[in-house]
Amino acid sequence: MGSVQIVTTILAAAITAVAVWLAVRAVLKMVAVIRLGQPAPDRFSDKVARARTMLVETAGHTRMLKWGVVGAAHWFVMVGFIVLSLLVLEAYFEVVTPTGGLPLIGHWTIFGLATEIITVLGLVGILVLMAIRLRNRPTRLGGRSRFTGSTMWQGYFVEWIVLLVLIFGLLIRGFKVATDHFEYPVWATPVSHAVGAVLPDWSDGASVAALIKIAISMTWLIVISLNVTMGVAWHRFLAFPNIFFKREPAKPAGSGLGALRPMTSQGKPLDFEEADPEKDQFGVAHVEQFSWKGLLDFSTCTECGRCQSQCPAWNTGKPLSPKLLVLSLRDHAYAKAPYLLAGGGKDLTGEEKATQAQLAHLDVLALAEADKPLIGTAEEGGVIDPDVLWSCTTCGACVEQCPVDIEHVDHIVDMRRYQVLIESSFPSEAGVMLRNLENKGNPWGAPQNTREDWTKGLDFEVPRVGEVDDFEYLFWVGCAGAFEDRAKKTTRAVATLLNEAGVKFAILGEGETCSGDPARRIGNEFVFQMLAQQNVETLNEAFEGRDKAKRKIVATCPHCFNTLGNEYGQLGGEFEVVHHTQLLAHLVATGKLTPVQPVDGGVTYHDPCYLGRHNRIFAAPREVLGDAIAGDLTEMPRNSERSFCCGAGGARMWMEEKIGKRINVDRVEEAMATGAKTVAVGCPFCSTMLNDGVNGKGAGEQVEVIDVASVLLRSVKPEQQQGGKETAPVAG
Ligand code: SF4
Numbered sequence: 001m002g003s004v005q006i007v008t009t010i011l012a013a014a015i016t017a018v019a020v021w022l023a024v025r026a027v028l029k030m031v032a033v034i035r036l037g038q039p040a041p042d043r044f045s046d047k048v049a050r051a052r053t054m055l056v057e058t059a060g061h062t063r064m065l066k067w068g069v070v071g072a073a074h075w076f077v078m079v080g081f082i083v084l085s086l087l088v089l090e091a092y093f094e095v096v097t098p099t100g101g102l103p104l105i106g107h108w109t110i111f112g113l114a115t116e117i118i119t120v121l122g123l124v125g126i127l128v129l130m131a132i133r134l135r136n137r138p139t140r141l142g143g144r145s146r147f148t149g150s151t152m153w154q155g156y157f158v159e160w161i162v163l164l165v166l167i168f169g170l171l172i173r174g175f176k177v178a179t180d181h182f183e184y185p186v187w188a189t190p191v192s193h194a195v196g197a198v199l200p201d202w203s204d205g206a207s208v209a210a211l212i213k214i215a216i217s218m219t220w221l222i223v224i225s226l227n228v229t230m231g232v233a234w235h236r237f238l239a240f241p242n243i244f245f246k247r248e249p250a251k252p253a254g255s256g257l258g259a260l261r262p263m264t265s266q267g268k269p270l271d272f273e274e275a276d277p278e279k280d281q282f283g284v285a286h287v288e289q290f291s292w293k294g295l296l297d298f299s300t301c302t303e304c305g306r307c308q309s310q311c312p313a314w315n316t317g318k319p320l321s322p323k324l325l326v327l328s329l330r331d332h333a334y335a336k337a338p339y340l341l342a343g344g345g346k347d348l349t350g351e352e353k354a355t356q357a358q359l360a361h362l363d364v365l366a367l368a369e370a371d372k373p374l375i376g377t378a379e380e381g382g383v384i385d386p387d388v389l390w391s392c393t394t395c396g397a398c399v400e401q402c403p404v405d406i407e408h409v410d411h412i413v414d415m416r417r418y419q420v421l422i423e424s425s426f427p428s429e430a431g432v433m434l435r436n437l438e439n440k441g442n443p444w445g446a447p448q449n450t451r452e453d454w455t456k457g458l459d460f461e462v463p464r465v466g467e468v469d470d471f472e473y474l475f476w477v478g479c480a481g482a483f484e485d486r487a488k489k490t491t492r493a494v495a496t497l498l499n500e501a502g503v504k505f506a507i508l509g510e511g512e513t514c515s516g517d518p519a520r521r522i523g524n525e526f527v528f529q530m531l532a533q534q535n536v537e538t539l540n541e542a543f544e545g546r547d548k549a550k551r552k553i554v555a556t557c558p559h560c561f562n563t564l565g566n567e568y569g570q571l572g573g574e575f576e577v578v579h580h581t582q583l584l585a586h587l588v589a590t591g592k593l594t595p596v597q598p599v600d601g602g603v604t605y606h607d608p609c610y611l612g613r614h615n616r617i618f619a620a621p622r623e624v625l626g627d628a629i630a631g632d633l634t635e636m637p638r639n640s641e642r643s644f645c646c647g648a649g650g651a652r653m654w655m656e657e658k659i660g661k662r663i664n665v666d667r668v669e670e671a672m673a674t675g676a677k678t679v680a681v682g683c684p685f686c687s688t689m690l691n692d693g694v695n696g697k698g699a700g701e702q703v704e705v706i707d708v709a710s711v712l713l714r715s716v717k718p719e720q721q722q723g724g725k726e727t728a729p730v731a732g
């Protein structure tokens with residue numbers, strides 16, 4: 001070993017020792033913080049499916065590749081990080097001797113070839129990612145950048161480290177080539193040979209370059225260890241467990257979509273008949289009341305901003321960005337952690353758990369952080385502003401896009417639950433809706449005995465459950481379908497089409513009550529459970545004696561569809577629920593309904609969030625429209641998985657939209673830009689919002705917003721065309 005190698009070896013060992021010590025300390029700190037969360041026993045089920053999904057999502061980059069070039073570039077950088085870690089290891093042999101290499105595989109041509117290819121592709125990948133980050137930097141694009149609010153220096157730092165590590169990897173090889181100590185043939189490592197051709201014949205070159213490469217890598221490790229909230233770096237490790245522990249591992253995408261999680265206390269679902277707010281946790285009031293998976297979610301955020309770029313609230317000037325919400329919770333959790341780890345925290349009655357002695361030596365910043373209310377305005381020092389919390393439509397665009405499977409909607413609703421159930425703090429205008437649900441069983445407060453009014457004037461009898469036993473489908477009409485003028489037309493269209501196709505169906509009539517979706521999404525789990533239990537009982541009675549496969553329900557409202565199909569199982573109600581567009585598509589495909597007159601003038605389709613993203617039903621409504629209209633469907637730029645919300649979900653239908661541009665107006669402008677005369681929808685809420693938007697733009701005479709079923713009815717029974725424009729909605 002020469003004198004240069006003695007120095008390089010000592011320096012490499014020293015910086016590595018420091019970096020590893022700091023990294024171990026950082027990992028222990030992170031684990032301690034995550035363990036502060038509440039239990040989540042359901043996250044340990046089905047480990048095989050979890051492992052499979054984790055491998056598919058990471059190795060396959062299933063989310064990222066939907067982002068085209070950036071996804072591909074990120075894949076190469078990820079593979080580069082994993083495989084080229086071996087070359088960092090090899091550098092430790094090279095600081096000892098410039099001709100050194102990894103034992104065994106370090107001399108295989110296949111290893112030389114593979115690492116050469118990955119180095120080159122990694123270089124291309126990181127340069128692309130750097131260019132994309134620069135092109136999208138907030139100072140250039142302002143609020144339109146997905147990086148707005150991200151910690152930009154961290155992104156630049158990580159990218160430069162990757163670039164330099166790759167470059168020094170090539171330099172090490174180049175010096176070996178220049179000194180004639182490189183074992184791989186030119187055909188397997190042409191770039192290394194080209195680099196070597198321009199480097200001097202310096203015998204210590206490889207050792208010095210290896211030391212610099214180790215120093216760069218260890219600098220990265222030191223910096224991220226000193227910044228445990230640096231998700232842009234830590235996600236390289238945390239993404240794996242975060243995906244492994246996702247809510248529903250068998251779901252290929254958007255595992256945090258569809259059903260909401262039940263309200264839990266100590267990891268167990270809460271039963272309101274026995275729950276006690278002094279003993280049980282009602283929603284989330286403090287950051288440590290999220291489950292450990294929630295804290296892992298916050299730690300894993302890469303700050304990529306894909307969620308933010310798709311969020312309807314953020315895109316219309318509201319203060320909510322799912323990314324910034326997650327970052328606020330993350331920073332708060334880590335800043336409060338010293339207080340919690342010292343034994344601090346409030347019990348369920350609001351009393352401090354720690355003794356004065358326990359808190360005596362705590363940093364004042366940690367104590368100040370502990371005093372912050374989780375939900376509160378800037379003046380109150382709140383972590384999350386109420387306007388942020390209540391701007392969410394629960395559309396799921398954030399969950400859908402997040403490459404590391406963060407479950408934003410669950411976290412938002414958990415915080416809403418505490419605000420509604422314990423603090424009674426929510427936008428006051430929604431109080432009318434909640435009162436109506438409790439007293440009248442529907443958000444409009446309409447008399448229950450008018451639930452069947454929509455049947456009046458039909459030229460056939462609509463059978464009720466109890467009057468007939470041999471029905472195949474129970475037609476779940478929903479509150480909008482029963483009481484809201486425009487939605488009633490959809491209900492009538494669906495009933496007419498089912499009757500035309502000879503489908504045996506029956507309704508519950510006055511036996512139906514609200515599915516509970518708006519109560520659950522606003523956070524009132526108590527009212528949700530009250531309504532849901534009543535419905536589950538009624539439905540179980542209606543289907544008594546039938547297997548699950550024969551407990552078929554067709555619903556026109558995607559919110560009811562989602563709640564009945566995905567959430568009633570949590571309360572003992574197992575049903576086969578289809579959306580009416582699915583059933584209509586089937587009836588057309590099997591020849592039971594025959595469109596005869598194509599609807600012309602151009603048609604575009606707006607995907608309802610709770611049908612599309614939350615339940616992945618994109619094809620059925622398009623199939624129905626494809627059969628019923630003249631020409632092809634005109635798609636809006638934001639469609640299917642990336643459809644833009646109408647603004648009504650998450651109980652936003654019953655709240656005023658006072659900040660920024662109205663979401664429905666944004667969507668209507670997009671729909672109208674297609675030039676289509678008909679905007680087809682598959683949801684009564686979307687219908688209301690988009691009709692409002694069209695009328696607000698004074699375009700009510702030129703553009704019509706109607707349900708897919710009404711489009712089909714016009715094509716199947718043109719003589720029954722529903723004339724005239726539909727009336728303006730009444731909400732609230
Ligand atoms: S669910 Fe929709 S509105 Fe809510 S934060 Fe996510 S993207 Fe934004």
Ligand code: SF4
Nearest residue numbers: 301302304305307402
């Ligand atoms: S998409 Fe996921 S990882 Fe990216 S910023 Fe949003 S929450 Fe973080």
